[in-house]
Amino acid sequence: MSNSYPVQGAGLGLRRTFIGSLAESIPSQIDFMEVAPENWIDVGGKFGHQFYKIAEQIPIVCHGLSLNIGGAAPLDEAFLGKVKQFLELHNISLYSEHLSYCADNGHLYDLMPIPFTEEAVKYVVERIKRVQDILGQRIAMENASYYAEIGKEMEEIEFVNAVLEEADCLFHIDINNIYVNSINHKYDAEKFLKALPGDRIAYAHIAGHFVEEQDLRVDTHGADVIDPVWQLLDIAYDHFGVFPTLLERDFNIPPLHELLKEVDIIRDYQFKYSKNDKSIKQQQN
Numbered sequence: 001m002s003n004s005y006p007v008q009g010a011g012l013g014l015r016r017t018f019i020g021s022l023a024e025s026i027p028s029q030i031d032f033m034e035v036a037p038e039n040w041i042d043v044g045g046k047f048g049h050q051f052y053k054i055a056e057q058i059p060i061v062c063h064g065l066s067l068n069i070g071g072a073a074p075l076d077e078a079f080l081g082k083v084k085q086f087l088e089l090h091n092i093s094l095y096s097e098h099l100s101y102c103a104d105n106g107h108l109y110d111l112m113p114i115p116f117t118e119e120a121v122k123y124v125v126e127r128i129k130r131v132q133d134i135l136g137q138r139i140a141m142e143n144a145s146y147y148a149e150i151g152k153e154m155e156e157i158e159f160v161n162a163v164l165e166e167a168d169c170l171f172h173i174d175i176n177n178i179y180v181n182s183i184n185h186k187y188d189a190e191k192f193l194k195a196l197p198g199d200r201i202a203y204a205h206i207a208g209h210f211v212e213e214q215d216l217r218v219d220t221h222g223a224d225v226i227d228p229v230w231q232l233l234d235i236a237y238d239h240f241g242v243f244p245t246l247l248e249r250d251f252n253i254p255p256l257h258e259l260l261k262e263v264d265i266i267r268d269y270q271f272k273y274s275k276n277d278k279s280i281k282q283q284q285n
Contacts, residue, residue, distance in 0.1 A: 006094040006202060007032035007059045010266040011246035014054065016047060018256040023050035027256075029263045032059040034246050037095070038066055041086050055090040061203065061246075062087065062095045063172070069127050069141070070101035070114035080134045087135070094202055096140035096172040099124070099163060113146035116159040121166065128167035140170035140202040145177040145219035147184060156181065157195050164200050171200040173243075175236060176207040179229045180217040190235055198240035206233055206266065207248035222251030225262055230269070237273045245270070 009031025014022070022033075033054065040051055054060075062083070067075075087095060100111040114120050132138055143160055154162075164171050173196065182189035208223030225247070233245065245266050249259060 005244050007061055007244045009244060010263050010270065011061070011203070011244060012259060012263055013063075013246060013248050013250070014051075014060075015249070015253055017253050018259075019047065019050045019054070021256060023053040026054070026058050027260055029260050029267060030058065032061060032244065032246070034061045034063050036065045037062045037083050037086050038064065041082050055092075060090055060092050062092055063142075064095060064097040066102060067097040067131065068102050069097055069099065069131070070112075070120065070124055072101075075127060075130060077134060080131060084135050087137075093137075094140060094170075095135060095137075096142055096170075096202065098144045099141045099160065100144040100146070111144055113144065113148065113150060114159075115151035115153075116149065116156060117151055117153040121159060121162045124163055125166040128163070128169050132167075132169065138168070138170050140172040141167070142172035142174050142205070143177050143181075143196075144174075145180045145184075149185070156185070156187075157192055161195070161197060164197055169200075170202040171197060172203060172205070173201050173236070174205040174207075175233050175245075176205065176209055176225070176229050176248075177219060179232055180209050180219045183215060183217045186215075189232055193232060193236055194239055201240060201243045203244035203246060204233070204236070205246055205248050206230075220251060221248045225265075230265065233266075234269055234272075237269055242270045242273050 010029065011032040011034055012030050014033045014035050035051075043051065064083070066079070083095060086092070098111050100114060102111055114124060128139065128141065141163065178189050178193055181187070182192060206225055206229060207219070207221045208225050209217050209219050209221075237243075247259060247262050247266065253259075
């Protein structure tokens with residue numbers, strides 16, 4: 001398959017702390033924005049009005065929080081119906097989710113790892129296919145951070161690649177998660193990165209994390225992106241070509257002008273490779 005991206009350039013996750021200023025004017029550094037549909041479906045009032053104004057000005061992608069693709073509970077098809085309506089209402093071309101589970105007889109309020117097994121691959125693949133049937137489009141699955149390997153029968157890279165291939169879905173690559181997992185589980189981040197299917201990449205996340213111990217990193221999205229993660233993004237662009245990349249910041253959110261400095265760094269890396277890019281070619285056709 002060849003890559004034709006749903007959005008282009010550098011993006012920023014939409015947060016209510018700065019939605020007011022964005023509704024008035026979108027900074028030129030931001031090419032697209034991302035929202036969790038759970039946070040915006042059926043929202044009215046001031047925030048709903050501001051969101052509508054933003055969605056009219058700039059492309060939006062959706063990154064879900066509660067699909068629970070790896071969970072034992074049945075898929076919430078009523079919720080997926082609302083997601084479909086939301087995507088259509090705002091002309092949103094991509095919905096992505098985490099390759100994890102988040103509910104077990106109630107919401108766990110965290111993303112839990114799926115066992116890396118053949119059985120889990122088959123189970124998750126069937127659920128992804130069902131979601132894609134309901135939405136009438138491919139979705140993208142994101143490589144998740146995890147802190148324990150439960151019932152492991154294969155390597156993470158084998159699990160991720162098998163799910164993407166068998167479900168024939170897109171890939172939402174999270175650069176920080178690769179780095180965090182490589183520290184926590186002691187593997188080579190660059191080797192892992194280069195083994196991923198670049199032709200399935202829809203877009204990327206880059207974010208900061210918390211250093212709990214020298215050999216334990218926590219994926220918090222609450223700090224600036226560190227140099228090794230930027231370097232991994234640089235390697236990814238060099239290997240796969242430039243793909244859309246979004247800055248995630250969920251906690252300890254600084255003023256918008258500070259976030260834009262990191263968005264500018266994304267743009268700088270993209271410009272570095274744009275002249276002889278391997279993948280942006282498909283966007284221009």
